[in-house]
Amino acid sequence: MSQSTxxxxxxxxxxxxxxxHVASYxxxxxxxxxxxxxxxxxxxxxxxxxxxxxxxxxxxxxxRISIKGSFYATPQMQKELLGKExxxxxxxFGLHMEIYRWxxxxxAIKKIVRAK
DNA sequence: CTTTTGACTACGG
DNA sequence: TCCGTAGCCAAAA
Numbered sequence: 001m002s003q004s005t006x007x008x009x010x011x012x013x014x015x016x017x018x019x020x021h022v023a024s025y026x027x028x029x030x031x032x033x034x035x036x037x038x039x040x041x042x043x044x045x046x047x048x049x050x051x052x053x054x055x056x057x058x059x060x061x062x063x064r065i066s067i068k069g070s071f072y073a074t075p076q077m078q079k080e081l082l083g084k085e086x087x088x089x090x091x092x093f094g095l096h097m098e099i100y101r102w103x104x105x106x107x108a109i110k111k112i113v114r115a116k
Numbered sequence: 117c118t119t120t121t122g123a124c125t126a127c128g129g
Numbered sequence: 130t131c132c133g134t135a136g137c138c139a140a141a142a
Contacts, residue, residue: 060125068123
C-alpha cells in the first residue's frame with residue numbers, strides 16, 4: 001500500500017470512476033487508504049491540471065458540487081460536464097447520490113490501487 | 117525547515 | 130436540527 005503515495009492512489013481511483021457515476025471526496029480518500037482525508041482529495045484536485053482525470057465525477061457526500069473555483073475549473077464547468085453524462089445537478093438539491101454513487105467492490109479497489 | 121490554508125466529513129453537544 | 134471541531138495531508142507562503 002505505501003509503495004505508492006496517497007496522491008497517486010487518489011489519481012488512480014478517480015480515473016476508475018465510470019462515466020455516468022460519481023464518488024464523494026470521502027469515498028475516494030477512503031479507497032485510497034485514508035478515510036478521513038477527504039479534504040486532501042479536494043486539495044489534490046484543486047492543483048491538478050491532468051486532463052486525463054475525470055475530476056468532475058468527484059462531488060461532496062451530500063451530492064452537491066463543492067468546487068468554488070480553481071485555476072483550471074469552475075462549478076459551471078463541472079455541472080456541464082456532468083450534464084454530458086446525463087447527470088443533472090440542481091443548484092439547491094444537488095443530485096441523488098443513492099442513484100449515481102459509484103459502488104465498487106473491495107476487490108475492484110484493491111486491483112486499482114495495486115496496479116501502480 | 118514551519119505554518120497556513122483548504123474542491124471534506126463524521127461526530128458531539 | 131444546527132453548529133463547532135478534529136482529523137487528514139498536499140501545496141504554498
